[in-house]
Amino acid sequence: MRIKRVSTIGVAGVGLLGVLALTTGCAADTKASGGGDDKVVLAEPSWVGATANAAVVKKLLEDELDVKVEAKQMDEPVAFDALNSGKADVILEDWHGVPKKQKKYVEEKKTVVSGGDLGVVGHIGWFVPKYYADKHPDILKSYKNLNKHYKDFKTSESGDLGHFIGAAPSYSQHDKELIKNLGLKFKHIPSGAEAAQLKELKRLYDAKKPFLTYWWEPQWMNEKIDLVEVPLPKYTKGCEVPASEAKCGYETNQLEKFMNKDFATGDSKAAEFIKNFHWSTKDQNEVAGMIAGKKMDPEDAAAKWIKDNKSTWEKWIPKD
Amino acid sequence: MSSPTLTKGEAANPAPSSKEPAEAPQEAAPPSALARFLGNPKTLALLVAALVVVVSALVTGDGTWPRSLTADVESPLNDLDNWLVDNRDSHWIFLYFLLHISNFAQAAYDTLLSLLESMSYVGVIVVGTLIAWAAGGADRSRRALRTGGTALAVFVVCGALDVWEPTMETLALMIVSIILSALLGALLGLASGVSDRFEKILRPVFDTMQVMPAFAYLLPLVLMFDIGVPSALIATVIYAAPPMARLTSLGLRQADPTALEAATSLGADSRQRLLTARLPLARKQMMLGLNQTIMMCLSMVVLASLIGAGGLGSEVYEALGALKIGDALVAGVAVVLLAVLLDRTTAAAGERLDDVATTSFSRAAAQLRLAVWGGIAALTAVFAAVGTAVAGDEWPENWVVDFTNSIDTAVNWFTDHLGSGIPLLGGTITWAEGFTEIVLNPLRNGLQTTPWWALALLVAVIGWIVGTWRAALTGVVCLALIGWMRLWDVAMDTLSQVLAGLVLTVVVGVLVGVLCARVERVDKIMRPVLDTMQTMPQFVYLIPVIALVGQNRTGGILAAVVYAAPAVIRITAQGLRHVDPAAMEASNSLGATGMQQLFGVQLPLARKSILVALNQGVVLVLSMVVIAGLIGGGALGYMVVRGLSKGDLSQGFPAGIAIVCLGIMLDRLSQPAAKRSRD
Numbered sequence: 001m002r003i004k005r006v007s008t009i010g011v012a013g014v015g016l017l018g019v020l021a022l023t024t025g026c027a028a029d030t031k032a033s034g035g036g037d038d039k040v041v042l043a044e045p046s047w048v049g050a051t052a053n054a055a056v057v058k059k060l061l062e063d064e065l066d067v068k069v070e071a072k073q074m075d076e077p078v079a080f081d082a083l084n085s086g087k088a089d090v091i092l093e094d095w096h097g098v099p100k101k102q103k104k105y106v107e108e109k110k111t112v113v114s115g116g117d118l119g120v121v122g123h124i125g126w127f128v129p130k131y132y133a134d135k136h137p138d139i140l141k142s143y144k145n146l147n148k149h150y151k152d153f154k155t156s157e158s159g160d161l162g163h164f165i166g167a168a169p170s171y172s173q174h175d176k177e178l179i180k181n182l183g184l185k186f187k188h189i190p191s192g193a194e195a196a197q198l199k200e201l202k203r204l205y206d207a208k209k210p211f212l213t214y215w216w217e218p219q220w221m222n223e224k225i226d227l228v229e230v231p232l233p234k235y236t237k238g239c240e241v242p243a244s245e246a247k248c249g250y251e252t253n254q255l256e257k258f259m260n261k262d263f264a265t266g267d268s269k270a271a272e273f274i275k276n277f278h279w280s281t282k283d284q285n286e287v288a289g290m291i292a293g294k295k296m297d298p299e300d301a302a303a304k305w306i307k308d309n310k311s312t313w314e315k316w317i318p319k320d
Numbered sequence: 321m322s323s324p325t326l327t328k329g330e331a332a333n334p335a336p337s338s339k340e341p342a343e344a345p346q347e348a349a350p351p352s353a354l355a356r357f358l359g360n361p362k363t364l365a366l367l368v369a370a371l372v373v374v375v376s377a378l379v380t381g382d383g384t385w386p387r388s389l390t391a392d393v394e395s396p397l398n399d400l401d402n403w404l405v406d407n408r409d410s411h412w413i414f415l416y417f418l419l420h421i422s423n424f425a426q427a428a429y430d431t432l433l434s435l436l437e438s439m440s441y442v443g444v445i446v447v448g449t450l451i452a453w454a455a456g457g458a459d460r461s462r463r464a465l466r467t468g469g470t471a472l473a474v475f476v477v478c479g480a481l482d483v484w485e486p487t488m489e490t491l492a493l494m495i496v497s498i499i500l501s502a503l504l505g506a507l508l509g510l511a512s513g514v515s516d517r518f519e520k521i522l523r524p525v526f527d528t529m530q531v532m533p534a535f536a537y538l539l540p541l542v543l544m545f546d547i548g549v550p551s552a553l554i555a556t557v558i559y560a561a562p563p564m565a566r567l568t569s570l571g572l573r574q575a576d577p578t579a580l581e582a583a584t585s586l587g588a589d590s591r592q593r594l595l596t597a598r599l600p601l602a603r604k605q606m607m608l609g610l611n612q613t614i615m616m617c618l619s620m621v622v623l624a625s626l627i628g629a630g631g632l633g634s635e636v637y638e639a640l641g642a643l644k645i646g647d648a649l650v651a652g653v654a655v656v657l658l659a660v661l662l663d664r665t666t667a668a669a670g671e672r673l674d675d676v677a678t679t680s681f682s683r684a685a686a687q688l689r690l691a692v693w694g695g696i697a698a699l700t701a702v703f704a705a706v707g708t709a710v711a712g713d714e715w716p717e718n719w720v721v722d723f724t725n726s727i728d729t730a731v732n733w734f735t736d737h738l739g740s741g742i743p744l745l746g747g748t749i750t751w752a753e754g755f756t757e758i759v760l761n762p763l764r765n766g767l768q769t770t771p772w773w774a775l776a777l778l779v780a781v782i783g784w785i786v787g788t789w790r791a792a793l794t795g796v797v798c799l800a801l802i803g804w805m806r807l808w809d810v811a812m813d814t815l816s817q818v819l820a821g822l823v824l825t826v827v828v829g830v831l832v833g834v835l836c837a838r839v840e841r842v843d844k845i846m847r848p849v850l851d852t853m854q855t856m857p858q859f860v861y862l863i864p865v866i867a868l869v870g871q872n873r874t875g876g877i878l879a880a881v882v883y884a885a886p887a888v889i890r891i892t893a894q895g896l897r898h899v900d901p902a903a904m905e906a907s908n909s910l911g912a913t914g915m916q917q918l919f920g921v922q923l924p925l926a927r928k929s930i931l932v933a934l935n936q937g938v939v940l941v942l943s944m945v946v947i948a949g950l951i952g953g954g955a956l957g958y959m960v961v962r963g964l965s966k967g968d969l970s971q972g973f974p975a976g977i978a979i980v981c982l983g984i985m986l987d988r989l990s991q992p993a994a995k996r997s998r999d
Contacts, residue, residue, distance in 0.1 A: 169962035192950035
């Protein structure tokens with residue numbers, strides 16, 4: 001009896017294989033099923049500001065325009081691939097951290113188009129805690145003075161040099177090369193993830209230890225810790241390319257939105273709304289602060305902001 | 321719950337090897353120990369190699385692999401990267417083959433998820449509980465009721481913790497990946513269990529898979545399949561199929577010869593023999609394999625959130641980004657609960673299969689069971705049709721308990737005080753700095769200044785001593801490959817961390833293991849702790865680790881020890897407990913004290929399982945290297961993370977290969993020859 005059962009299964013298996021073989025005969029559907037017309041997929045990078053963008057956009061699209069939205073967790077580089085393939089429709093906040101991919105998809109393949117500025121201004125730089133700068137104010141005059149104080153920044157990881165806390169791998173950066181090219185007595189020690197860097201800064205800040213770190217604005221932690229910037233050589237266009245010869249700081253960045261081309265030209269209300277979406281650093285920090293600082297649910301934080309700022313978001317809703 | 325990576329221990333030849341008795345008398349002869357020690361050519365060789373290492377390191381002071389023996393692996397990988405991106409939606413390989421796989425994976429996941437969603441939470445709970453009950457026997461026996469009860473509790477707790485939706489996503493992904501891994505594993509296992517040639521081809525593949533950190537192949541998959549469910553699913557299947565295959569093959573090969581003989585004498589041909597005797601006899605091993613496959617699927621499904629799988633893993637990751645330990649921990653608990661659910665259900669099903677095999681086959685019972693499964697199917701259909709209409713599509717909001725904030729407070733208080741608040745002792749941060757300066761830095765400098773040829777010599781000699789010349793050769797080839805890819809210095813940095821982590825793991829593991837084996841109460845307390853440590857997604861404890869020791873290499877090592885120690889503890893305790901009772905009795909009657917018994921009888925007799933534990937430790941510590949890269953471990957782990965998050969093959973892939981090379985090398989060096997004696 002068992003043999004019979006097994007052979008039935010065998011026949012079924014062969015049948016199944018046959019069906020599979022048949023389907024393989026024809027070309028597969030190249031369009032990914034994730035980015036259908038009925039649902040807008042947002043690429044949501046891992047930082048909290050991005051969560052704030054996504055939460056507000058999602059809530060407004062769902063409540064005001066009745067569009068289904070899915071926010072998918074992905075970092076900048078992967079997000080461009082996803083926009084290209086149609087697995088995601090929108091990047092809400094791009095820091096221009098992957099120029100290679102941006103060039104390939106926007107200029108060469110033309111599968112991704114710009115959605116205009118987000119309104120938030122991104123700024124990257126080198127920062128030290130205020131309590132340290134108060135004691136050594138000369139450090140705020142020029143990066144050159146860092147070499148006078150490098151001994152304060154020594155840790156067991158950096159050996160004889162000062163410890164520079166680098167950024168998470170997917171963020172725009174050329175600090176390692178910068179330290180070398182400017183002849184600074186620091187060792188670049190990268191953070192493995194933003195969360196790790198934040199926790200480390202918090203720990204050092206609470207212990208009132210000196211540290212030098214890659215840091216940026218907007219960033220919700222700025223409400224909790226007080227960091228001041230060490231000026232780097234001024235940014236001029238293209239000065240950081242190639243990174244191995246970079247001798248300048250970072251561009252002050254108009255953060256930009258990107259959209260999948262089919263979505264952007266599809267003439268939907270959702271696409272128009274995304275193009276209209278434009279808010280300030282302060283707005284974003286407010287929502288991000290609620291999410292990370294007060295540990296609110298992103299959805300609740302977005303709802304609260306939406307309730308208080310009707311005049312801001314009304315302009316984003318496309319008119320009939 | 322069993323450890324996700326115990327397979328090698330299980331698969332080891334259980335019969336005592338013929339080599340050991342030959343060695344035993346040698347060890348038992350105490351006189352002129354030093355003379356014999358020096359007289360042994362192998363130890364002499366080891367001493368010479370060690371001497372060469374030290375002297376050459378002191379003399380040359382620079383260990384870098386010669387530039388002339390390297391190759392540029394970056395440019396071809398960059399080309400491949402570009403080619404993949406350009407042709408991903410036009411080349412025939414993608415159109416006619418890979419895209420089918422990808423679409424199939426996506427469709428299977430979508431279908432299942434929408435089924436789960438349309439059933440609403442009530443439907444999922446009812447059907448899930450019933451399935452667990454049916455798997456446990458579908459009757460009023462304790463087993464069936466307990467399994468059903470576990471399922472019910474797990475579902476309700478997941479809902480109450482406010483993680484219902486991600487739990488369903490993870491469950492859907494889990495079910496698809498378990499089915500695929502089990503099928504693939506069973507097929508491969510069948511092939512290698514029946515045919516010696518397949519066995520020869522597949523064994524090294526499985527061995528490599530076992531030491532390969534899952535991160536290493538996430539990146540190529542992302543490039544081929546883009547981020548999202550398909551990549552996650554395929555990565556999971558690749559990761560989780562080997563234990564199933566290994567144990568299936570083992571079960572087939574170990575089938576009781578008398579049963580086979582009986583089948584032959586009844587005139588069964590080889591196909592009939594396979595179907596009627598060998599496969600049914602291998603069932604127990606196969607269930608064990610399935611169980612392990614499930615556990616590995618679960619740990620991978622969480623990791624796969626890094627490449628867009630969503631679900632609980634993504635929940636954990638997102639919570640960490642905002643430093644919400646409480647949220648991360650709650651999602652982690654849901655993962656542990658899912659593990660409990662799946663583990664108990666399959667274990668109960670396995671036990672029941674055993675019962676069926678031993679008791680006579682009752683027709684009525686079979687019909688009843690059929691009716692139960694039919695009922696479950698019907699119920700599923702009903703719920704799918706009307707579930708959301710009846711119960712709404714979301715878990716009701718007032719049935720949610722929120723203690724994430726209090727967890728946050730508790731964890732923060734704990735880490736703050738342990739971190740630097742302990743009087744006199746300083747706290748963990750000071751210790752971590754000391755550890756870095758006293759252990760890690762010298763070790764790294766030592767490895768980096770040792771000339772490559774001296775290190776290769778040492779590896780070869782150790783390989784030859786513990787294993788065979790083949791182990792030695794493998795080790796050296798792995799080292800050479802690392803040098804060839806221009807990763808020598810970075811790899812030595814990683815190696816120093818792995819070695820330090822390994823020593824800590826083994827010390828902690830063996831100590832706690834001894835305690836567990838000898839003190840009943842410790843064992844009782846430790847068991848659930850170990851289960852949790854092994855199934856809790858590793859991400860969860862990264863942030864507390866930083867709070868405790870800071871973002872540095874020690875943090876990475878600490879995380880690795882937490883992850884790897886449970887397996888070592890388990891194997892050690894098991895080995896000690898299974899020491900021949902006669903030997904224990906004998907030592908008792910000779911009046912040995914507890915300590916004498918431990919050191920004189922138990923530990924020597926359990927030597928073999930401690931070696932297995934060491935080997936497991938190597939594999940597990942190594943698999944944490946990449947995770948450690950996330951919190952300041954740097955070196956190869958960071959390179960893989962960077963490659964992955966930048967989507968850059970030329971940065972991540974060589975580093976991934978180098979980790980695999982280190983893994984294979986350490987695995988061979990810690991795997992005594994006896995284990996592979998049946999090759």
